[in-house]
Amino acid sequence: MTTPFPKILGLIPARMGSQGIPGKNMKLLGGKPLIQYTIGAARKSELLATVVVSTDSIEIARFASQFDGILVPGLRPAHLATHRSPMIDVVAHALEHAPGQSHAFQYVVLLQPTYPFRTPDLVDRTIRHIIREEADSLVTVRRIPDAFNPFWAYIRLNNHLEKALPDCAAITRRQDLPHAYYRDGAIYITRTSLIHEGQITGGKLSAWLHENEFEVNIDTQADWIKAENLLEKWKNQTNNIY
Template identity: 50%
Template sequence: MDKFPRILGLIPARGGSKGIPGKNIKMLAGRSLIQYTIESALESLLLNTIIVSSDNEEILDHVRQFQHVKIPFIRPAELALDQTPSIAVAQHAVAYYEDIGEIFDYVCLLQPTTPVRGKGLIDKTIQEIIRSKADSLVTIKKIPEKYNPYWAFICNENRFLDPAIDQTVLTPRRQDLPGAYYRDGKIYITKTDLIKRGVLLGGNIAGFINEDEPDINIDSYADWEKAEKWAANAAPV
């Protein structure tokens, strides 16, 4: 039997947030925003190591209360800018561990801005990427039919409409629409070899359909208010 892959759980949490200052440690229904993601990660039986990557000492001091969550480094300031992509943060973490002789087969990226993950979701996605032999995986939800890209248009330079997807005839009937999905941001899992090449989602990409959970992704105060409404009425997930 093959050895089970080693998986790094990576929680990125930079200090500078313009949309909601200090959001990663802002309290949401009695818990910090990042605590929701940390607790989900700690429930996993398949993550070998869980780390928080941050440039901010206040965030790191807050994280130190959680046993079994590691803070192996302070993220360099140049990797904590508004325009810093997630892949650069993942590459930095992988390089750090390789430098000290620890090798991981996959990176599981868990963003604090998507705090709601049902019990067992992380391990289900890990099992799925291994079962499917995909190179990367992302949790997804179905796009409502009226927003399906096969019914979407873009405005051209003449201000006329062109189909958003290159096709000679628009899909005329709802029944003929192909299924279309969007990333819900909760979980990304990627082979380390892809991460090292600068790819977060690539190769054969598996989608894990995740329709049974609230779609909360916090980037603005309107998103935060939506999360507060969820938290005020939520049953345990």
């Protein structure tokens, strides 16, 4: 007997405010609002049962609602739309207010508009990966260059340096460094039971290693310029899919 495929909720969080780039989610990148790139990837995913945009903005809500398959179940309350609002609270609120029976969703896939260069295939491959691994959460990661490896990092305390990992044995040779990774922000997947416990990453945590050149998580004007510089090459390699 074939096990039914889990019901997956896609969530795009997009508040209007932004400290680094005002109105970032609706700012035009290559002639399209930034959020449209994430909407495009979500719409073309084969495995997202429902896609919801969580926003405090009427403008964003109206824009997102024009796309088939994109739902905006009301506006996000103001206390969940500041730069200090914990993302877990935003995710929990969106899950609670998702159309239909929210308890039917087994995983939430968090797709932040600040990472425009993700493909529908990446969304689906990471979903299949977390299910195959029977994991509770997943993050997309990239390898930290050896020069910045935490085993070689220091912190400054009282005008002197101390090892960032003081309890670890000293590693002097690059060849002996363990590989270390950082989250790149492309995709987070979380089991809904973990969200109810107040966590986005936790439990059995799985990873999807990114090695392509299209890394940009837009928070600053410098990030925006980097995205503009990468855009044409990314469109050519993905056949301008949206």
